[in-house]
Amino acid sequence: MEDILRQLSVILRGMWLYRWWGLAAAWIVGPIAAATVYLLPDRYESSARVYVDTQSILKPLMSGLAVQPNVDQQINILSRTLISRPNVEKLIRMADLDLTVKNKEEREALIASVTKSLEIRVAAGRDNLYTLAYTDTDAERAKRVVQSLVSMFVESGLGDKRKDSDTARKFIEEQIKAYEQKLEEAENRLKEYKLRNLNTVGTGGRDYFSKMNDAGEQLNQAKLALREAENSRDALKRQLTGEEPVLLPENPSSATLATVSVPELDGRIEALKKSLDGLLQRFTDQHPDxxxxxxxxxxxxxxKIQEIKARRKAAPSGGSAMGSANANPVFQQLKMSLAEAEANVASLHARVAEYESRVQSLNASSRMLPQIEAEFTQLNRDYDVNKRNYDALVARRESATMAVEMGATSGVADFRLIDPPTVPSKPAAPNRLLLMPGAGLAALLLGAAISFLISQIRPTFSDTQVLREVTGLAVLGSVSMLADPDRLRNLRRGKIVFLGGVGALVGLFSAMTVWLMLARMA
Known part of the structure; x- marks a missing residue:
């Protein structure tokens, strides 16, 4: 600490030797600084306060139905990004600030100056209260710029919301069209799949297995009915053989032969006739079937005729037997029942054959069932995913449309101009009452700095210790100078003059400060 104080003492004594240089520099710089502060152009600040009301009674009512944008965040971002180059250029045109611009350099300088002078402040504790301010040398121009800035602030907020809504709706519409096309393609693939596998699968594998079970049950029922019909036919045959034999006349005609019953052949003929009736309902007489x-x-x-003739030849007796057989009603009834039984058996044979063919076809197709089911599952999955996305996009589009209509009806954010911009009557800058003492202090500090620099450029040794430290040589002694009365008088007079010069400089700046204060109060 002692070394620091000693070094400081050495520096001050060196500066004291060159004090007149510092005083001269302070007197040169001081008046110039004072004149500069006095001649600084006045800058007027015009401001306006805007309140953004983001609370709407429709917001809680439409919650869950319409899109609820974060209006507070949008306004906050808008306030931070409003002072951009495109907006500043637009503001310059709106406020007619470019009327005196002649070239590109002047325009760039004007843009930089306006950008630097614009300011958007948020009130402390009030996130929705904004102050828009602009400082200029012309009070009227400052008001005009702030008024244009307020208009841009309001229009940018509403315009951005409309632009964002339109962009979102356009994007959703494009996505909906894309998913509509995907749904159409998926539906066409499902349609082609169902047409291709119509005989195998109805709407799924479960229907196919149900069809196989049904075909099997139908085949079993047909076989059971066939066995019942065959048993019934055999019983009729046994009953018929227990009655009187069929006797034919010696010379029967064709009509007579036609009335004679041969059960084995009559059943087949009756079945073929029924089949022929079915074919005639579908085809013409020339059809091959x-x-x-x-x-x-x-x-x-x-x-049948040959069979009857053969029986006639084998018969032992003639006409009386024929008449007796034909007169037996039981025998005739049995023949008719046997004919019906033969026809029924033939029909059931055809039904059993058809059901067996169906079952074989279904069994052959069942080998492809896993692949068909996998394809059907994949098609359904793709269709379901596209359908869910399509429904979600349609719902979002309706929600966005409702949000836009809600904003157009009541306004999601309401911009209220609390304090409109006015023409300032007093300048906001420069603060000469603060700058004038500062200029005086700067002049004194500059003078001290000049004295210090000269003392460092032309150093002196104030005592033997400093000389010994600088040279590194031993100092044997020093010679003191005794001042006579005249020298002491001159030294005293010099101190007074120096202090008077410093005091005069301080008084000058103090007087200027008082004068500026009185001028402001007037």
Whole structure:
């Protein structure tokens, strides 16, 4: 600490030797600084306060139905990004600040100056209260700029919301169209799949297995009915053989032969006739199936005639037996029942064959069932995903539309101009009452700095210790100078003059400060 004080003492004594240089520099710089402070142009600040009301009674009522944007965050971002180059250029045009601009350099300087002078402040504790301010040398121009800035602030908020809503709706519409196309493609794939596998699967594998079970049950029922019909036919045959034999006349005619019953052939002929009736309902007489059925009937009828003739030849007696057989009503009834039983058996044979064919076809198709089910599951999954996304997008579009209509009806954010911009009557800058003492203090500090620099450039040794430290040599002694009365008088006079010069400089700046204060109060 002692060394620090000693070094400080050495520095001050060196500065004291060159005090007149410092005083001269202070007197040169001081008046210039005072004149500069006095001649600084007045800058007027015009401001306006805007309150943004983001609370709406419709917001809680429409919660869950319409999109609820974060209006507070939007306004906060807007206030931070409003002072941008495009907005500043627009503001310059709105406020007619570019009327005197002649070239690109001047325009760039004007943009930089306006950007620096614009300010948006948020009130402490009030996030929705904004102060828009602008400082300029022309009070009227400052008011005009602030008024334009308020208009831009309000329009930017509403315009951005409308732009964001339109952009969102346009994006959703594009996505909806894309998903509509995907749904159409998925529906077409499902349609083609169902048409391709219509005979195998109805709407799923469960229907296929149900169809197989039904076909199996139908086949079993048909086989059971066939066995019942065959048993019934066999019983009729046994009953018929227990009655009187069929006796034919010696020279029967074709009509007579036609009335004679041969159970084995009559059943087949009756079945073919029923089948022929079904074919005639679907085809013409020239159809190959119809022609083939008729040939079979003719063949069986010819065979029946031959059978009757053969029985006639084998019969032991003639006409009286024939009459007795034909007169037996039980015998005739049994023949009719046997014919019906033969026809029924033939029909059931055809039904059993058809059901067996169906079951074989279903069994053959069942090998492809896992692949078909996997394909159907994949198609359903793709369709369900696209359908859910499509429904969600449609719901969001309706919600966005409702939000836009809600904002257009009541306004999600209400901009209220609390304090409109006015023409300032007094300048806001520069603060000469603060700058003038500062300029005086700066002049004194500059003078002290000049004295210090000269003392460092032209150092002196104030005592033997400093000389010994600088040279590194031993100092044997020192010679003191005794001042006579005249020298002491001159030294005293010099101190007074120096202090008077410093006091005069301080008094000058103090007088200027008092004068400025009185001028402001006037």
């Amino acid at each position: 119809v022609v083939g059925a008729r040939k079979q009937i003719e063949s069986l009828e010819a065979q």
